[in-house]
Amino acid sequence: MPDPAQLRHLHAASAVAYPFTELCKAGKLTEASATFWADDIMSVEPFPGPYALLTGRDAVNGKVEYWSRENTIHAVAVEGPFVNGDQFALRFSLDCTMNASGVRSVQHETALYTVKNGRIVEERFFGMF
Amino acid sequence: MPDPAQLRHLHAASAVAYPFTELCKAGKLTEASATFWADDIMSVEPFPGPYALLTGRDAVNGKVEYWSRENTIHAVAVEGPFVNGDQFALRFSLDCTMNASGVRSVQHETALYTVKNGRIVEERFFGMF
Numbered sequence: 001m002p003d004p005a006q007l008r009h010l011h012a013a014s015a016v017a018y019p020f021t022e023l024c025k026a027g028k029l030t031e032a033s034a035t036f037w038a039d040d041i042m043s044v045e046p047f048p049g050p051y052a053l054l055t056g057r058d059a060v061n062g063k064v065e066y067w068s069r070e071n072t073i074h075a076v077a078v079e080g081p082f083v084n085g086d087q088f089a090l091r092f093s094l095d096c097t098m099n100a101s102g103v104r105s106v107q108h109e110t111a112l113y114t115v116k117n118g119r120i121v122e123e124r125f126f127g128m129f
Numbered sequence: 130m131p132d133p134a135q136l137r138h139l140h141a142a143s144a145v146a147y148p149f150t151e152l153c154k155a156g157k158l159t160e161a162s163a164t165f166w167a168d169d170i171m172s173v174e175p176f177p178g179p180y181a182l183l184t185g186r187d188a189v190n191g192k193v194e195y196w197s198r199e200n201t202i203h204a205v206a207v208e209g210p211f212v213n214g215d216q217f218a219l220r221f222s223l224d225c226t227m228n229a230s231g232v233r234s235v236q237h238e239t240a241l242y243t244v245k246n247g248r249i250v251e252e253r254f255f256g257m258f
Contacts, residue, residue, distance in 0.1 A: 011175070011258065046140070046213035079220075082239040082255030084175035089239040089255045091208075091220055110211040110218040110239060126211030126218045129140065 013115040017081035017088035025078045038119035046127045071096045086115050142244040146210035146217035153207045167248035175256045200225045
């Protein structure tokens with residue numbers, strides 16, 4: 001029988017992972033970030049450029065707003081949470097059109113979240129290229 | 130235009146991620162680990178017990194062998210690689226039967242691999258509970 005203390009440690013992120021994921025699956029991404037991001041959240045993207053590595057809620061929201069202007073989302077599928085200790089992962093499929101080119105595609109990514117003191121302190125994105 | 134040096138750094142794991150994933154998708158898991166694991170690979174599982182945290186090829190192979198004895202795999206689906214810098218993620222769905230109980234289910238997990246000097250130095254598993 002697993003030791004309860006070990007289980008609590010191993011799934012420390014669950015208290016954030018499950019409600020955060022539920023909001024994401026309901027399309028409530030703004031509420032999810034407002035509720036669960038730490039003020040000094042760090043965001044790590046797999047591509048280069050001005051949004052590759054950001055710190056702080058305002059900066060990361062700036063990236064989200066930039067992305068929302070450049071793309072039209074048709075559908076989002078969210079799978080997870082996949083949990084281990086103080087981290088959890090979500091798998092996203094975003095059916096979207098790049099506004100500038102009109103090109104529509106499905107973007108696949110895995111997002112890895114690190115939790116500390118009941119807040120997400122880092123979001124790290126992994127892309128399929 | 131992205132800086133080539135930045136792209137190389139951001140996708141440093143790709144040289145391992147793509148061939149490793151190809152072997153996994155072909156069902157050649159033994160060859161994948163034999164080819165790409167570092168000798169001192171660390172393995173981190175999300176559940177407690179003797180196989181939760183292991184170091185070294187022999188120890189991790191011991192976990193794989195234990196799991197293979199306890200379970201019968203009917204099908205494995207592998208998605209990815211999802212890449213960022215020196216890490217990449219794979220998403221696994223394993224349709225398997227626990228031999229002891231006869232219970233069949235589909236296990237979903239995300240595996241996060243850390244690459245150093247052309248070898249996988251850590252595999253970290255995230256489960257859906």
